[in-house]
Amino acid sequence: MSNITISLPEDSLLKLKEMAAGLGTTPEELLRASIEDILGRPEEFQETLDYVLRKNEELYRRLA
Template sequence: MTSITIDLSDSQFRKLQDFARVHGIAIEVLLKASLEDWLNLQKGDFVNTADYVLMKNAELYRRLA
């Protein structure tokens, strides 16, 4: 597993602490879950865009084949 280090402002860190405390989870778990959600969203956006482009240009691709 790879580890990274990021710099946060004091206010950002306090917000993370507060949010994690409210939900009863460790900051590391919160950040890892948030990153996973963001990465999956990006993948979903790409797939949706690619599907749209392929559908929009299907007739052109058929003619070029």
């Protein structure tokens, strides 16, 4: 198994820890399960990504 390191804002890390504790698991296990879920549904993820990009297209254009 390989490792990956990510940086999170402190408030996001706190929320992640609270959510994991509420589910009776660790933050690492919660993230691993979330990633496996996303990887298991690439079409749905891509559809959602496309929707968000289309919905915010004008905003992104203005910010560019």
